[in-house]
Amino acid sequence: MPELKKRNISTVGDTSFTKLKLTKPPEYAAGLTALQTTVAHLNKESGVFKSLATLGKMNQKDGFDCPGCAWPDPEEPSKLGEYCENGAKAIAEETTFERANADFFATYSVEKMSQWTDMQIGKSGRLTEPMVLRPDSVNYEPISWEDAFGLVAQQLHQLDSPDQAIFYTSGRSSNEAAFLYGLFVRAFGTNNMPDCSNMCHESSGVALTETLGIGKGSVTLDDLYEAEVVMVIGQNPGTNHPRMLSALEKCKKNGGKIITVNPLEEAGLVRFKNPQKINGILGSGTSLTDVFLQVKINEDVALLKLIMKRLLAMERGGSKVFDTEFIASKTAGYQELQADLDRYDEMELLERCGVPSDIIDLAVSILAERKRIIICWAMGLTQHKNGVDNIRECVNLLLLKGSIGKRGAGTCPVRGHSNVQGDRSVGIMHHVSKPLNQALKKVFGFDAPEKEGLDTVGCVKAMYRGDAKIFVALGGNFVSAVSDTNYTAQALQNCDLTVSIATKLNRGHLITGKTALILPTLGRTERDAYNSKTRFVTVENSMGKVHQSQGGRNPISEYLKSEPSIVAGLANAYFKGNSSVDWLALGADYGLIREKISQVYEGYEDYTKRSKGSGFYLPNNARVGDFSKLPGGKAQFSINQLASHRLAEDEFVLMTIRSHDQFNTTIYDLNDRYRGIYGERRIVFMNPNDIKDKGYEKLQVVNLTSYYQGKLRRAVQFKIVPYNIPKGNLAAYFPETNVLVPIDEFATKSNTPISKSIVVKIEV
Numbered sequence: 027m028p029e030l031k032k033r034n035i036s037t038v039g040d041t042s043f044t045k046l047k048l049t050k051p052p053e054y055a056a057g058l059t060a061l062q063t064t065v066a067h068l069n070k071e072s073g074v075f076k077s078l079a080t081l082g083k084m085n086q087k088d089g090f091d092c093p094g095c096a097w098p099d100p101e102e103p104s105k106l107g108e109y110c111e112n113g114a115k116a117i118a119e120e121t122t123f124e125r126a127n128a129d130f131f132a133t134y135s136v137e138k139m140s141q142w143t144d145m146q147i148g149k150s151g152r153l154t155e156p157m158v159l160r161p162d163s164v165n166y167e168p169i170s171w172e173d174a175f176g177l178v179a180q181q182l183h184q185l186d187s188p189d190q191a192i193f194y195t196s197g198r199s200s201n202e203a204a205f206l207y208g209l210f211v212r213a214f215g216t217n218n219m220p221d222c223s224n225m226c227h228e229s230s231g232v233a234l235t236e237t238l239g240i241g242k243g244s245v246t247l248d249d250l251y252e253a254e255v256v257m258v259i260g261q262n263p264g265t266n267h268p269r270m271l272s273a274l275e276k277c278k279k280n281g282g283k284i285i286t287v288n289p290l291e292e293a294g295l296v297r298f299k300n301p302q303k304i305n306g307i308l309g310s311g312t313s314l315t316d317v318f319l320q321v322k323i324n325e326d327v328a329l330l331k332l333i334m335k336r337l338l339a340m341e342r343g344g345s346k347v348f349d350t351e352f353i354a355s356k357t358a359g360y361q362e363l364q365a366d367l368d369r370y371d372e373m374e375l376l377e378r379c380g381v382p383s384d385i386i387d388l389a390v391s392i393l394a395e396r397k398r399i400i401i402c403w404a405m406g407l408t409q410h411k412n413g414v415d416n417i418r419e420c421v422n423l424l425l426l427k428g429s430i431g432k433r434g435a436g437t438c439p440v441r442g443h444s445n446v447q448g449d450r451s452v453g454i455m456h457h458v459s460k461p462l463n464q465a466l467k468k469v470f471g472f473d474a475p476e477k478e479g480l481d482t483v484g485c486v487k488a489m490y491r492g493d494a495k496i497f498v499a500l501g502g503n504f505v506s507a508v509s510d511t512n513y514t515a516q517a518l519q520n521c522d523l524t525v526s527i528a529t530k531l532n533r534g535h536l537i538t539g540k541t542a543l544i545l546p547t548l549g550r551t552e553r554d555a556y557n558s559k560t561r562f563v564t565v566e567n568s569m570g571k572v573h574q575s576q577g578g579r580n581p582i583s584e585y586l587k588s589e590p591s592i593v594a595g596l597a598n599a600y601f602k603g604n605s606s607v608d609w610l611a612l613g614a615d616y617g618l619i620r621e622k623i624s625q626v627y628e629g630y631e632d633y634t635k636r637s638k639g640s641g642f643y644l645p646n647n648a649r650v651g652d653f654s655k656l657p658g659g660k661a662q663f664s665i666n667q668l669a670s671h672r673l674a675e676d677e678f679v680l681m682t683i684r685s686h687d688q689f690n691t692t693i694y695d696l697n698d699r700y701r702g703i704y705g706e707r708r709i710v711f712m713n714p715n716d717i718k719d720k721g722y723e724k725l726q727v728v729n730l731t732s733y734y735q736g737k738l739r740r741a742v743q744f745k746i747v748p749y750n751i752p753k754g755n756l757a758a759y760f761p762e763t764n765v766l767v768p769i770d771e772f773a774t775k776s777n778t779p780i781s782k783s784i785v786v787k788i789e790v
C-alpha cells in the first residue's frame with residue numbers, strides 16, 4: 027500500500043477582497059444590458075459566433091435543454107431564441123475554451139488549487155480525461171477509463187456492506203442517466219441516494235405530498251398566463267429563472283396581478299424589459315409587482331396567517347371570499363384551520379412579519395376579489411427549520427380560494443436544476459418505495475434493498491463517523507453545496523474513495539477521500555454519438571413536462587463519455603457479467619432505457635415517440651383536482667407553526683442567497699447587477715439603521731459567526747453594505763457563507779439545511 031499523504035487543503039480558498047463598486051440597484055431587469063451582457067460573456071468565454079449558433083438551438087424542439095434552470099419552454103419559442111442572460115452564461119461555462127487537462131493537473135497540485143477562489147477553480151476549464159488522485163500524491167494523474175471503472179468496482183467489493191457507499195446526484199443529469207444510476211445503486215444494494223433536492227425543494231415535496239397528494243407543482247405555463255393573481259414568494263426570478271419574467275409579463279398583459287413577498291425588493295420583480303422583443307429592449311418595459319410585501323426573513327407563516335385571518339373576517343362578515351363549495355367537497359380540516367387562525371393575535375402577527383398593515387390590506391383585497399391564484403416559490407420558503415410549514419401555509423391559502431385543480435390556479439414550486447424534477451421522477455430517492463421495488467423485480471429480476479437510505483445530511487454524518495467510506499457523485503459540487511463546510515470537508519476526507527462524474531473542476535475535486543477519481547462527461551450542448559449515430563436524452567421541466575434534449579457541438583475532448591455510458595461502465599465493472607441486467611446494452615441504447623422506464627413507472631407510455639417535439643406531461647392528480655389517494659379522498663388543510671427565532675440584542679438572522687453572476691457553486695463573475703453590487707462577493711447586506719444603531723460603518727470589514735450546539739463557526743472577511751433589507755436581517759452569498767450553516771439544523775421532516783435563516787453575530 028502506498029503511504030497516505032496528509033494533504034494540506036483549504037476549504038475556503040483565497041478570501042482577499044477584490045474591487046467593490048456600489049451603485050443604486052436598477053429599477054428593472056433584463057432589457058438592453060442583459061443582451062449586452064450575454065454577448066459580452068459569450069465573446070469572452072467561448073467566441074460569440076460559435077455560441078450564437080449554440081444559443082439558437084437552446085430550448086427549441088430539435089435542440090438541447092438549457093443547462094440552467096428548470097423553467098419550461100413556451101409552446102411557441104421566441105424567434106430570437108428561447109434563452110436568457112443567465113442561461114447564456116451557463117452555456118458559456120460549458121463551451122469555454124479553457125481546459126483542465128493532464129498538463130494542467132501536473133502543474134497544479136490539489137493543495138495549490140484549493141488556495142484559489144471558487145471562481146478561479148471553475149475558470150480552469152473543462153475536464154478532458156479521467157484523472158486519479160492516489161493516496162500518496164497531491165497531484166491528479168491520468169488513468170484509463172477501464173482502470174478507473176476497475177478501481178471503483180474493486181473498492182465497492184471491499185466494503186463490509188453496500189450501505190457503506192453513497193451515491194449523490196445533482197439535478198443536471200438526464201432521465202436516462204438518472205434511471206440507470208438509480209438502477210445500479212439499487213442492484214448494488216443500497217438506498218443511500220442523497221440528491222441536491224435534499225438541499226433545495228425537499229420541503230416542497232414533503233408539504234405538497236401531505237396536503238395535495240403529489241410532491242410536484244400543479245400548474246402549467248398556460249395557467250400562469252391565465253392566472254388572476256400570481257404570488258411570488260421567497261424567489262428571485264430575475265436572476266434565477268429569468269424566463270419566468272416573460273410569463274409574468276404575459277399574465278400582467280392579460281390583466282393579472284402580482285404580489286411579491288420577499289425581504290428584498292428584487293429588481294426583476296419590479297419591472298421587466300423583455301430582451302426577446304424589440305419594444306422590450308427599447309421601451310420602458312412592463313411593471314410587474316402590484317403589491318410588495320417586505321416580510322422579515324422566515325416570518326412568512328406570520329404574514330400568511332394574517333392574510334388568511336383578514337380574509338376569514340370578510341368571509342364571516344358575509345362577503346363571499348372563499349370557495350365554500352370547493353372547501354366542502356374537496357378538502358378536510360377547514361374547522362381546525364379557522365380555530366388555528368382565531369388563536370393568533372393580529373398585532374403580534376403584524377409585528378412579527380414587519381409588513382405595514384395597509385399594504386397587507388392591498389394584498390388581501392386583491393386576493394379577496396379573485397379566484398384564480400397561483401403561488402410560486404423557491405428557496406426563500408424551503409430552506410428554513412419550518413420550511414415544510416411555510417409551504418403548507420401557502421397551500422392553505424390556495425385551498426381556501428379553491429385555487430387548486432382549475433385553470434389559471436395552483437401550486438408552482440419553481441425548481442432549481444434543469445432536471446432535478448426528472449431525476450426524482452425516475453428513481454433518485456433515498457426513501458424506499460414498495461411499488462418501485464416490485465416493479466424492479468418484475469422488469470429486471472432483482473430484489474432492491476428495503477432499508478431506508480440516507481439523505482444529504484445523513485450521508486455527511488455517516489462519512490464523518492466513518493460509517494460510509496465511498497462517495498460517488500453524478501454531477502454537482504457536494505462539499506460546497508452542503509452546509510457546515512468544514513464538517514462536510516472532514517467527512518469527505520474520511521472516505522477511502524471519492525468519485526466525481528463532472529464537466530468542470532470544482533472544490534469538490536480538491537477536498538477528497540484518500541483516493542479520488544474525476545470522470546469527465548459530455549455537457550448538454552455536446553453531441554452524444556454511439557456508432558456514429560447521435561443520441562438524445564430526455565428531461566422533465568419544472569411543470570412536469572418530459573421532452574428530449576440533444577446537443578450538437580463537437581465534444582471538447584475525444585475521451586469524454588456520456589453519463590449513461592459512465593454509469594453502465596461502472597455497473598459492468600462491478601458485476602462482471604454476474605447480473606440480471608445487461609448494463610452495457612442499456613448504456614449504449616437510450617431508447618432501451620426509456621422502454622425500461624416506461625415499464626417501471628406510470629405515465630411514460632410510448633416514451634421515445636412522445637418525447638419528441640414539445641414532449642408530454644406526466645400525470646398530475648392535483649392539476650385535475652383528484653385527491654382520492656389522500657385521507658378521506660380530500661386535500662388537507664394543515665396547522666402550521668410560526669418560526670421560533672429569539673434573537674439576543676447582538677444577533678441577526680442571515681439568509682444565504684445567489685448573486686446574479688453565479689449558478690449555485692459555479693461563480694461566473696463578481697457582479698450582482700440587479701442589486702447594484704460590482705466586483706466583490708464577500709459582502710453582507712445590512713439595514714442602514716442597524717449599521718447606525720450598532721455603530722458600524724459602511725464597508726467596514728467584519729467576520730460573521732454562528733453558534734449552535736456549543737460550536738462556534740466563522741466566515742471571515744465581509745464588507746458591510748447598507749441595503750434595503752428589514753432590520754435585524756442580513757444577506758450574504760453562498761457558498762462563501764455555508765461554513766456558518768450547522769449540519770444539525772435543518773427543516774423538520776424534509777431535512778433541508780437552514781440556509782435562509784441562520785442566527786449570526788457580527789465580529790469586528
Ligand SMILES: Nc1nc2c(c(=O)[nH]1)N[C@H]1C(S)=C(S)[C@@H](COP(=O)(O)OP(=O)(O)OC[C@H]3O[C@@H](n4cnc5c(=O)[nH]c(N)nc54)[C@H](O)[C@@H]3O)O[C@H]1N2
Binds near residue numbers: 265323325689
Ligand atoms: N442564474 C442562476 N439560476 C439559478 C441558480 C443559480 O444559482 N443561478 N440556481 C438554481 C437552483 S438549484 C435553484 S434551487 C433556484 C434558486 O432560486 P431562488 O430561490 O430564487 O434563489 P435564492 O438566491 O436562494 O433566492 C431566494 C430568494 O428568497 C428570498 N428569501 C430569503 N429568505 C426568505 C424568507 O424567509 N421569506 C421570503 N419570502 N423570501 C426569502 C431572497 O431574498 C431571494 O430573493 O435557482 C436555479 N436557477
Ligand SMILES: Nc1nc2c(c(=O)[nH]1)N[C@H]1C(S)=C(S)[C@@H](COP(=O)(O)OP(=O)(O)OC[C@H]3O[C@@H](n4cnc5c(=O)[nH]c(N)nc54)[C@H](O)[C@@H]3O)O[C@H]1N2
Binds near residue numbers: 199550
Ligand atoms: N448556503 C446555501 N447552500 C446551498 C443553497 C443555498 O441557497 N444556500 N442552495 C442549495 C441548492 S438549492 C442546491 S440545488 C445545491 C446545489 O448543489 P450541487 O448541484 O451539488 O452544486 P452545483 O454548484 O450546481 O454543481 C456544479 C458542478 O456540477 C458539475 N456539472 C455541471 N454540469 C454537469 C453535467 O451536465 N453533468 C455532470 N455530471 N456534472 C455537471 C460541474 O462539475 C460543476 O462544477 O446547493 C445547495 N446549497
Ligand SMILES: [Mo]
Binds near residue numbers: 222225227442443
Ligand atoms: Mo436548488
